[in-house]
Amino acid sequence: MAMTDIEHDDHGDSHGDDHAGGHHETPESRDQKxxxxxxxxxxxxxxxxxxxxxxxxxxxxLNTNGGWIFAKCTTAIANAQPGSSRNLCTNGLANVANSANTAITAPxxxxxxxxxxxxxxxxxxxxxxxxxxxxxxxxxxxxxxxxxxxxxxxxxxxxxxxxxxxxxxxxxxxxxxxxxxxxxxxxxxxxxxxxxxxxxxxxxxxxxxxxxxxxxxxxxxxxxxxxxxxxxxxxxxxxxxxxxxxx
Amino acid sequence: MSTATEIHYLEDTNLGPKAGGLYRRQNIFTGLAVGIISGFIGWLVSHALLQSSNWGTDMVVTVTMASWVIGFNAGMGTFNAPFRWLRGKDQTHEDELYAAGVSQGGWRYWKYCTDHKVVGTQYLVFVMALFGVGGALAMMIRTQLITPHSTFLDPETYNAIVTIHGMTMIIATIIMVSGPFANFIMPIMIGAKDMAFPRLNAMSFWVIFSAVPPLMATFFLGGVDAGWTTYAPLSVQAPAAMDAFAICIITFVVSVTVAGINTVVTIMTMRAKGMTMGRLPIFVWASMVGGALGLYAMPAFLLDMSMMITDRATGTSFFVNQVGGNGWLWENVFWIMGHPEVYVILIPGVGAILEICSTFARKPVFAYKVAIAGFVGIASLSIMVWAHHMFTTGWAPLLAGPFMVTTELISIPTGIIFLVIVGTLWKGSIWTRLPMYFAYLFLWNFIIGGVTGIYLSDVPADQYFHGDMFVTAHFHYTLLGGAMIGATAGVCYWFNKMTGRMLDEKIGKVAFWFIAIGIQVTYFGQFWEGFQGMPRRVAYYDPIFLHANQMSTAGAYVLMLGWLIFLYAMIHSWRNGEIAPPNPWHARTLEWLIPTPVPLENFLVDPVVTEDPYGYGDTPPPGQLAPFAEPEPEREPELVPVGADASASDGGSH
The missing domain is CATH 1.20.120.80 (Cytochrome c oxidase, subunit III, four-helix bundle)
Structure with missing residues (x-):
């Protein structure tokens, strides 16, 4: 690639926020970028x-397990993950169910x-x-x-x-x-x-x-x-x- | 007036005692100190306020890690400029010069430095360190698998190591070309003085730097045993380490997004006069396509990890089937990111290989425009193939056919790129130096990685291979054998421009043979395991897989030795290597037409480009050597000082 001469660097914009990386730029150039x-x-x-x-x-x-508009929590769900790090039913529904056996029916x-x-x-x-x-x-x-x-x-x-x-x-x-x-x-x-x-x-x-x-x-x-x-x-x-x- | 007397190196500028402001007092040590203090405060506050909630531990870990990231970057100076902007106190020109590293010597490599060459060098060292960590974890995996029931690692630790090896390597490979070369070399290639946004450039590096400690902290928080893909619900049920993992990824996404924007804007707006899009070096095109594809991929990663964190730390139900979420959602969003990400890794590496092949074959890139179309074609198709990772999950069986077709279609632009490389070498006067060794290795590995990928895109074949070691071997051939070898070729090629020293070729060639043989033995062993049906990510295995595993482990040790020798070659050459001339390869792209070491702002005068970059053989530039001749110092290109009239270049007064 041949690199011939020059561009005249006469931008000279003196506003503080028009500098970047130590070199001057025109407002138009900054704006474009x-x-x-x-x-x-x-x-x-x-x-x-x-x-x-x-x-x-x-x-x-998908409404997986009817869970889009949540309505109930069954024993089967509570026991679905035996040995998991947390009980998904009782933790996930702490505000509505304290017991895994509690059935909540209101959406x-x-x-x-x-x-x-x-x-x-x-x-x-x-x-x-x-x-x-x-x-x-x-x-x-x-x-x-x-x-x-x-x-x-x-x-x-x-x-x-x-x-x-x-x-x-x-x-x-x-x-x-x-x-x-x-x-x-x-x-x-x-x-x-x-x-x-x-x-x-x-x-x-x-x-x-x-x-x-x-x-x-x-x-x-x-x-x-x-x-x-x-x-x-x-x-x-x-x-x-x-x-x-x-x- | 001679040109020499006109040259004023910005490095020699005397700055005032207050130049830089707060930057003067900030460096990596203040970053670490503020980060640790901030993390500790985050832990203290969250522990006091949130520990008693249902998801206390997850919240505490999330807040602590996020506080570390924010604190570290505050300590480094990442937020200086935004807050100065907010206060209406913009940085002065002297501040900017200080931030660019003027008058700071080697210390600038430990600071928030905006010079793209410093950032590129920081990335190079950082990537090497990441590969060191990821490689050490890989050796632990292969050591565990040397016998069927090894007691070297327990299964939980093994799984955690597999996960962090995977993610460390993914992070490292995504930035291995776009970090060092797209930062250091690319702006020079297009005739720019710096990246479009130098501060964002420095930010992208230090942000990704701050992402790694949370990743490594996972080992001390119970380990992430879900694999690098962290499929739900495994990741939802994982120990608190998963929260640190997610913070790492979110931070990483910020860095890659910022870097991608910076790369694209730099190429589109900072080109020298005469550097039309049709004259862009092919590596620049590859960097732009890779950067743009990263911008497409990263939001999906951000969304997935954000939802993961909220599932774990606030009890939402995005991925837990029992409470209305869905595991397939994770997989869909993850692979919308995941497959394009493969090409974010691969395309810049291919660009480097094409650059090298053109230079050493002394030929233009064969079918230059077709190569660009190939890059764009790969990028475009890569966003339409994600579900091939889910053929065996049961998700949308009717879509398996269409996704198989789109996946197999991607082999067309990929094959075109392969042919472009071969066409570039075809009947060339090839000068076989170390970068070319790795280019040949890339071709060999790339074809194996590519062809085995077609098997995995095929629905029936994938039913057998999915989740076994065949997949592992395939993507290692692609990402290590292809992209990483492309990056290594790039190191061999641009090392002298970046460091000012020649890479020791003798040691490099020894390393090459270990690496080349090591890759084949390691991953052919894994293909063998896969054909036999050995699953991935298992610490123990049936003795029928013994010989294949022994082969793979032996290969891995050879490979490790190769990388260590290569690392030695780099360190030795960096410290004691032969001083590099400006253009040891007699290449024609702009980075070779300026002095080594490269001065601040790169060009003493703004260049005007008048030819395409690959005009080898037609009209060699004055002083150009014949392809087979040994290199000798090339004369400096004719330059005219800033402000001078072009017609006065032959000694006219100024």
Whole structure:
């Protein structure tokens, strides 16, 4: 491979966050790289989401031992694993059965979807606010507008996190109540993990906007945040939708 | 003005006393200290709050191991930049230079260093250490099996060793090419100054480093006796060691995902001017396909292990049939990851072999575009074959036929790749140096591993072979004999560029013969065991399998000796080897056109690529030797200083 001369290295961008590995880069170059990385991350996260939904429908369709909507615990189940490290029946159903011989016949109730819908609405609003902050930066570059939207963005993400935690407390079942309950709570845990990440980013956006760090055409940073927040909103809606519609 | 007077090595930059900030005080020792303290606090708190719950021990182990991982990385400096970003205090240019290892000498190898060459070297040493551990466990397994009822290990310990040998080797083989070579060599090959995200690059290494102690801790927590596939419900019922195992895997997934994103983005966005996709060295293509496939595979691993942990530590029921879960769910999600993962391991190794064959045959890669299509074809088909691992489980019998077809289809792109390698060597003026020895060995092993795989893809044949030593022999031929030998060829080829010293070929060739013979004896012995019907993962066996096991164990000792000799060759050469010239192989890819040792940011001027990388024989570059000639120092390529006009390169003023 012939390597001939040169490129003139005249990027000279002096902003601190445009350096990496000791060399200078243009904002355009950083933007391109970060957006591509983000889309790859979203692709991987999207696959995780698809697999989560696969788990939901798979366990629901198989309904192994009638355990999707858990209803009973029999002696046969309690003795199914003699010598195992734990008694699956009494441990797995600690809240409903203290004895392996106890027959529980009432199915666990469906979770109220309202809380999930509230979480989804809050994160959608947060995504719209992130979008607004990006537009404000792109069009006006104003400190006040971005700072205000950034603060609201953070508040809404925080509210969605709180609501998600409240939902955990309001559930009419716990993790041990069969496959439906397990998968439902896993969906919520997954959503909470995403919301915490967005919360971290939202606080950073707000804080940095206060320091006027998104001025001078640096809206591309906000675009990255907006894209990720929109993705989290979409994935939350999908998980809430699946868990609400397919009991 | 001469070029030489213009060169300013970044390594010589004088940094201020505060450059680097917190990084100045962080290194592997602070990482270990903070990790241990954090793990201890995690244990203390979880023990106080959670021990009394139904799953107390599992919760305590999970929290303790997760605390170790977070603490170690905090102590290393992994989280410095995100938290500085959060506070609106971005790193300065001097901080970045410090993080890149400027003015730190050898100490930078023990720190969170963002220079891709340091990260590549760290990976190389780390992978060797992992192979050392995994290899020692393998020798314990083979020693146990030398007689039918050996008392060397008890069955529980044997099973735990089998599991951790498997997972240690899986981790090591996944990163054995993508770690050292895709980090050190690949950016130079495309004309980049570094990886796209240098901090993430350092993070990927130290995160995977922190994943290994939880894996080794499993031996002290009762052992994981479920095999590396950790099928449910075995894994749900396993001792608390399984929680540490799962934390290891989740941490590993984070590392591989970050590294995969970094690799793909680097190749797509950091190429030098003129480095079109059609001019990419084939190893770069292989690294990109492997990285992208890893991004596909890892989320499934993350999901499976996350559900496993919640089953064990919070009582969910994903995998326990008695309470609504299903063991097949584990197998499905696991193999959605598991089969692509084989190609995450294999494809970069094949890329290295193709690079070597082209260089030493003095020929372009035969059917370059077909080779790329082969890589993409393998990757695409590999996501549609997972259920062939489940033919004997009873899951979806109607799907056995389709999955048999997709699995057998994958032999087409794989065969194409094989033909591309043979075509590259065909009628070439082959210069048989040590890397070529391993390339030949790769071809031999690869064909055996590939052909025996077809037997396993066949539903009726798999009914007989599944779960026996034939499978073990097959995947060792593929992963050790194929991918790992490809990586070893890569070490022989790029060792001089990475270390500045030539690898001792005499010792290397001695090692080669031990390794080559050892592989055949070990794994032909295991094929023999498999044909006789000996199951995998058993500590005791019927005496009818004795001779095959003795053959396999004898081969394993020969193989071990070979690897030890190779390790000696590396260490000896690294310390005392002959100083390497910039381009000892007279190759044409960019990494050979820059000085050795490679300076920080690699290129003193930004390169512009004007030809494809494999133009051997057409118009040899000035100073290029004939293929059979002994190497001699090649003249430096003509470079023009940064900022100079190209037309002024012949002595014009600047």
């Amino acid at each position: 970060e957006r591509m990385a983000l889309w790859l991350l979203i692709a991987g996260d999207g696959l995780f989401l698809v697999l989560e939904i696969f788990v939901w429908f798979y366990l629901r369709a 666990i109730p469906k979770a109220d979807p309202t809380w999930g819908i509230i979480v989804a609405v809050l994160i959608v609003v947060a995504a719209l606010l992130a979008w607004g902050a990006e537009r404000a930066s792109r069009e006006r570059g104003g400190r006040g507008a971005i700072g205000g939207l950034g603060a609201l963005f953070f508040v809404f993400v925080l509210a969605s996190i709180v609501m998600q935690i409240v939902q955990f407390q309001e559930l009419p079942f716990t993790t041990v109540d069969g496959a439906y309950a397990s998968t439902y709570e896993f969906f919520m845990g997954s959503t909470l993990a995403h919301l915490l990440l967005v919360g971290f980013i939202a606080y950073g956006l707000w804080h940095r906007a206060q320091k006027n760090m998104y001025a001078d055409g640096r809206y591309y940073r906000l675009r990255i945040i907006r894209i990720f927040t929109v993705w989290v909103a979409v994935s939350t809606i999908i998980l809430v939708g699946v868990s609400a519609l397919f009991y």
